[in-house]
Amino acid sequence: KQEVTQIPAALSVPEGENLVLNCSFTDSAIYNLQWFRQDPGKGLTSLLLIQSSQREQTSGRLNASLDKSSGRSTLYIAASQPGDSATYLCAAMDSNYQLIWGAGTKLIIKP
Amino acid sequence: DTEVTQTPKHLVMGMTNKKSLKCEQHMGHRAMYWYKQKAKKPPELMFVYSYEKLSINESVPSRFSPECPNSSLLNLHLHALQPEDSALYLCASSTHSLAGGFQPGADTQYFGPGTRLTVL
Numbered sequence: 001k002q003e004v005t006q007i008p009a010a011l012s013v014p015e016g017e018n019l020v021l022n023c024s025f026t027d028s029a030i031y032n033l034q035w036f037r038q039d040p041g042k043g044l045t046s047l048l049l050i051q052s053s054q055r056e057q058t059s060g061r062l063n064a065s066l067d068k069s070s071g072r073s074t075l076y077i078a079a080s081q082p083g084d085s086a087t088y089l090c091a092a093m094d095s096n097y098q099l100i101w102g103a104g105t106k107l108i109i110k111p
Numbered sequence: 112d113t114e115v116t117q118t119p120k121h122l123v124m125g126m127t128n129k130k131s132l133k134c135e136q137h138m139g140h141r142a143m144y145w146y147k148q149k150a151k152k153p154p155e156l157m158f159v160y161s162y163e164k165l166s167i168n169e170s171v172p173s174r175f176s177p178e179c180p181n182s183s184l185l186n187l188h189l190h191a192l193q194p195e196d197s198a199l200y201l202c203a204s205s206t207h208s209l210a211g212g213f214q215p216g217a218d219t220q221y222f223g224p225g226t227r228l229t230v231l
Binding site for chain 2 (some may be wrong): 089102
């Protein structure tokens with residue numbers, strides 16, 4: 001059974017710093033790995049999707065990598081801003097086309 | 112238009128009430144989903160509709176009844192709910208298209224803003 005873990009559960013950094021969020025999964029048989037952002041009490045916004053055959057994807061200041069052999073994905077945020085404060089969730093699409101979710105990392109960027 | 116809309120934004124209901132949540136998308140997506148999310152937890156999948164047919168029901172109690180009247184609309188009918196059902200209910204949609212061959216690796220889910228449900 002696929003399990004997805006995110007470390008750390010919470011992270012607080014000063015504005016301007018680069019940071020890395022981690023996501024690990026136990027079963028490498030995934031179709032893709034997705035990163036989402038959720039603001040308090042709101043829906044989820046898709047940030048990046050990495051297909052199983054890909055190694056990384058980039059969007060603006062965000063870069064996500066995927067290493068299936070080690071069961072890891074990272075989300076790199078460059079030059080962090082207070083507006084980046086949110087909860088970031090990763091999800092792996094399993095062989096049944098369902099998303100298996102991590103518990104999320106709550107990110108706070110201090111001005 | 113990459114928007115999924117949900118109504119109402121907030122709903123307060125008693126345990127004997129009947130209410131419905133509504134979700135709509137006009138992206139031509141053929142898969143639609145209902146999720147339940149409790150505070151500080153990830154979303155839990157409830158139902159999946161594929162081509163207007165219920166394809167997944169994650170052992171959800173019968174007091175939740177989904178309906179997909181057409182390819183753009185998804186409803187969740189609520190009856191005799193319990194206080195522990197209070198949560199954020201999220202709707203999502205994805206391409207899941209069989210035309211040209213389904214490519215699950217490229218299938219992103221687009222989420223609505225959710226309905227905050229409180230059961231008294």
